[in-house]
Amino acid sequence: MRAERPIVSHPERQTRAQRFTTRSLKAIALVIWLYVWIPILSAILWAMGIRVTYLYIVRAPSQTSWLLILVIMMSCNIIVSSWSIYNWVRFVGKTRRRGAPPVSHEEIGKAFGVTDPATLSLLQHERRLNLYFDNTGVLVRVEALGDEEKEELLLASGSH
Secondary structure, three states: OOOOOOHHHOHHHOOHHHHHHHHHHHHHHHHHHHHHHHHHHHHHHHHHHHHHHHHHHHHOOOHHHHHHHHHHHHHHHHHHHHHHHHHHHHHOOOOOOOOOOOOOHHHHHHHHOOOOHHHHHHHHHOOOEEEEEOOOOOEEEEEEOOOOOOEEEEOOOOOO
């Protein structure tokens, strides 16, 4: 018995979904294959650009090459200047790009529910802390974690 040719050889036997899947996979494979070649293509074009630059600007400078340099330089200048002016016009009176105002110790203490100045100082200056909360979400204990012995402060609202 002779084996029947696969369905791939007979696109007319494929369903619309199979044709769509096949074409999609081919397109994805082509995109991946082209993506792999981008560095090599980039290197070739880069080398060609260096060669063209060397030939027309370094080896045989003419009036057209100097004009080309001037046009490129002016184009870059116009683009950067336009972008700078656009940003200046857009942000000239805005305060959102400036730093936030400093937060007072009282505001920090109020946010955490801390009234003890020693605990507040610990919260602001220590790098590593364990914070303990009760079931209602109130901060009850702060523990500083350092190489030296642990400093522990109990808050007025917590248990002693």
